[in-house]
Every structure is written in structure tokens, then in C-alpha cells.
Amino acid sequence: MSDLPSSFDNGNSIDENEKSPGYYKILERCKEQPLVPLGCLATCGALILSARALRVGNKRQANRMFFARVAFQGLTVAALIGGAMYYGQDPKQKLEQKEREKMLARHREKLWIEELERRDLEVQERRKRAAAFRQQEEEK
Amino acid sequence: MNLTLKKFQVHPFHLVAPSPWPILVSFSVMSIMLTLVFNMHGFMHNNYWVVFSAIVAIMTMALWFRDIISEATYLGDHTLAVRKGLNIGFILFVVSELFFFIAIFWAFFHSAMAPTIELGGVWPPVGIEAIGPSELPLLNTILLLCSGATLTWSHHALLGGNRFNTLLGLILTIALAVTFMICQYMEYSNAPFTISDGIFGSVFYFGTGFHGLHIIIGIIMLGVSLWRIYTYQLTNNHHVGYETSILYYHFVDVVWLFLYIVFYWWGT
Numbered sequence: 001m002s003d004l005p006s007s008f009d010n011g012n013s014i015d016e017n018e019k020s021p022g023y024y025k026i027l028e029r030c031k032e033q034p035l036v037p038l039g040c041l042a043t044c045g046a047l048i049l050s051a052r053a054l055r056v057g058n059k060r061q062a063n064r065m066f067f068a069r070v071a072f073q074g075l076t077v078a079a080l081i082g083g084a085m086y087y088g089q090d091p092k093q094k095l096e097q098k099e100r101e102k103m104l105a106r107h108r109e110k111l112w113i114e115e116l117e118r119r120d121l122e123v124q125e126r127r128k129r130a131a132a133f134r135q136q137e138e139e140k
Numbered sequence: 141m142n143l144t145l146k147k148f149q150v151h152p153f154h155l156v157a158p159s160p161w162p163i164l165v166s167f168s169v170m171s172i173m174l175t176l177v178f179n180m181h182g183f184m185h186n187n188y189w190v191v192f193s194a195i196v197a198i199m200t201m202a203l204w205f206r207d208i209i210s211e212a213t214y215l216g217d218h219t220l221a222v223r224k225g226l227n228i229g230f231i232l233f234v235v236s237e238l239f240f241f242i243a244i245f246w247a248f249f250h251s252a253m254a255p256t257i258e259l260g261g262v263w264p265p266v267g268i269e270a271i272g273p274s275e276l277p278l279l280n281t282i283l284l285l286c287s288g289a290t291l292t293w294s295h296h297a298l299l300g301g302n303r304f305n306t307l308l309g310l311i312l313t314i315a316l317a318v319t320f321m322i323c324q325y326m327e328y329s330n331a332p333f334t335i336s337d338g339i340f341g342s343v344f345y346f347g348t349g350f351h352g353l354h355i356i357i358g359i360i361m362l363g364v365s366l367w368r369i370y371t372y373q374l375t376n377n378h379h380v381g382y383e384t385s386i387l388y389y390h391f392v393d394v395v396w397l398f399l400y401i402v403f404y405w406w407g408t
Contacts, residue, residue, distance in 0.1 A: 055227050
């Protein structure tokens with residue numbers, strides 16, 4: 001991604017989410033199933049604690065933490081599947097979500113085409129100015 | 141007094157003897173890197189050299205590890221202080237692996253968070269039929285979870301001095317990991333996209349492929365541990381190699397959790 005200023009930067013968006021639909025999607029899924037990110041954190045925590053226990057040489061504690069790691073991961077996957085089954089039951093909501101995503105994609109496409117046309121116009125104007133300048137020089 | 145002191149080591153550290161392996165491994169790893177770069181730039185008949193350098197790297201690594209194992213098992217060089225050093229070294233290695241996987245996820249998020257216009261503004265890109273989170277990936281998740289459980293059971297049995305359960309748990313773990321690899325192979329061969337289709341395929345195979353490679357390395361490490369437990373090289377209070385293999389395997393397992401959530405569940 002370039003750091004050049006773009007016409008996307010100001011005031012064209014229908015809402016903030018359209019800048020990064022992925023970010024919005026993640027947030028929505030986390031809100032839908034808060035147990036999944038929590039479970040991920042707990043799994044990582046258990047893994048870090050087990051590495052720490054190994055480092056200080058406490059083998060039993062390490063084993064307990066490995067156990068906790070497997071348990072947390074199992075719960076996370078269970079929460080994930082449970083949540084997916086629960087939310088999967090509502091096809092209308094799913095359809096709305098899909099429609100929304102499609103709408104956002106179309107909007108982004110439109111903005112992009114407008115941006116390209118703007119850039120094209122700029123290039124054409126620059127060419128025109130250059131041609132006029134050249135003619136002026138020749139006439140001199 | 142001086143004569144006696146010379147016969148004894150007055151510190152707990154292991155001063156390693158001169159060894160050819162560090163420099164040889166460095167050169168062979170560098171040649172893997174170089175030949176892979178040549179391959180990616182389309183050099184002809186270069187595959188032989190990739191395979192050749194990989195074989196040299198694996199051979200020198202195996203010889204180096206053989207030396208370490210004989211120092212540990214037969215020479216008794218691995219004192220408590222040395223074991224601590226080995227553990228810290230391995231944890232640092234796992235941290236470097238962690239950042240490697242963070243880079244992969246970064247590549248994924250970079251492309252998926254704000255899909256470009258060339259992808260149709262959506263993720264997965266228009267025309268790409270992504271692999272959903274149910275069916276095979278779900279089975280894979282359960283397989284890896286089970287292998288984590290059997291591995292923990294094996295570790296627990298080793299600490300409790302139960303030889304049979306240790307070996308059984310470890311064999312089950314390796315069997316489950318191999319099954320995972322077979323399922324992954326099936327998934328790859330039935331996938332409706334390839335690594336060179338575009339960003340989706342590239343980043344998907346980048347992530348899952350490197351995870352698979354790490355599972356293979358984990359299987360090798362656990363296999364060596366299995367052999368060393370079977371031959372009584374590892375005991376219930378001295379088993380650094382097994383501990384580090386367990387840590388590694390659990391780490392790779394946690395990476396799969398994130399891969400599953402991000403690549404299969406969220407990314408489709």
C-alpha cells in the first residue's frame with residue numbers, strides 16, 4: 001500500500017467499516033462469540049506458563065499447564081462450533097450479512113473507478129497543458 | 141592440590157569440543173536458501189540442487205544431534221546448568237518460530253482486511269471457492285487436539301514413571317499427527333485453488349504449508365524421543381529432548397488453532 005494521498009481519504013465513505021471490511025467482520029464475530037477470543041487467550045496463556053515452568057525446571061507444573069492448554073483449546077473449538085451451529089440456524093441474518101458485504105464491495109468498486117477517472121482526467125489535462133506550452137514555444 | 145584440581149571440572153558448564161557441524165550446517169542452510177531463490181527466479185534444472193542441499197543440511201543436522209545425544213547420554217555433559225541453558229535456547233527458538241508465524245498472519249491480514257479492487261473487494265476473492273471450516277479442517281482440528289491430549293498423557297506417565305503408558309501415549313500421538321498429515325494431503329489435492337492462483341492461494345498454502353512442515357518436524361522430534369525413551373536414554377527426571385519436543389508440538393498445535401480460526405473460519 002502506498003502512502004500517497006488519495007481521494008478515498010476524505011468524506012467519500014458510507015461508513016467507517018467500508019475502509020476495512022475485514023476489521024469490521026472480525027469485531028462482529030468476536031462480539032457474536034466472545035468465548036472464542038477468550039479461549040485463544042487462555043490457550044496462549046497456558047502455553048506461556050508451561051514454557052515458564054519448563055524453564056525453571058518444574059516438570060509437574062509444566063504438565064498441568066500442557067493439560068490446561070489442551071483443555072482450553074478444546075473448549076475454544078467447542079465454543080466455535082457451537083456458536084457456528086447456533087448462528088448458522090438463521091439463514092435470513094446470514095443472507096443480510098452477505099448482501100451487506102456485496103453492497104460494500106460494489107461501493108468500493110465504484111469509488112475506485114471514480115478515483116481512476118479522476119486520475120485519468122488529471123493526466124489528460126497535464127497533456128493538454130504540455131501540448132499548449134509546446135505550441136507556444138514553437139510559435140516563438 | 142593443583143594436580144588434583146586439573147582432573148576435576150570445577151564448574152557446571154559444558155565446554156564443547158571443536159566440531160565441524162556448526163559451519164557445515166550454516167553452509168548447507170545457506171545453499172538451501174540460495175538454491176530456493178534460484179528456483180523462484182526460474183533457473184533451469186535447479187531442483188536437483190535444492191534437493192541436494194536439503195539432504196546435506198539434514199545429514200549434517202542429524203550428525204550434530206547425534207553428537208549432542210552422545211554427550212548427554214554417554215558422556216554425562218548435560219548437568220543441571222547445561223539443561224537450563226538448552227531449555228532457554230529452545231524457548232528462544234520457539235519465540236523465533238512464533239514471529240515467523242506472526243509474519244504469515246500479517247501477510248494474510250494485509251490482503252484480507254481491506255481486499256483490493258482486483259479481488260472484487262471481497263475476501264475470499266471473487267471466483268475463489270474457499271475451503272470451509274467444517275468437514276476435513278474440523279476433523280484435522282480434532283485430530284491435532286487429540287494428539288495434544290495423548291502427548292500430555294504420555295508426559296504425565298513419564299513423570300509418574302509409567303514406561304508402558306509413556307510409550308503408548310507417544311505412539312498414539314505420532315499416529316494422530318501422521319493421520320493429520322494424510323488428511324492435509326487429501327485437502328490439498330482436492331482444493332479448488334492453487335498456490336499460484338493469486339493472493340488467496342498463496343497466503344493459504346503459505347500458512348497451512350508451513351504449519352504442515354512444522355508438524356512433520358514435530359513428528360521427527362517425537363519419533364527421536366520415542367526411540368530414546370524406548371532405549372532408556374531418557375529417564376523420568378532427565379529428558380530435556382522430550383520436554384522440548386513436547387513444548388514444540390504444543391506450540392505448533394496452538395498455531396493450528398489460530399490458522400483454523402483465521403484461515404478457515406473467519407477467512408471464508
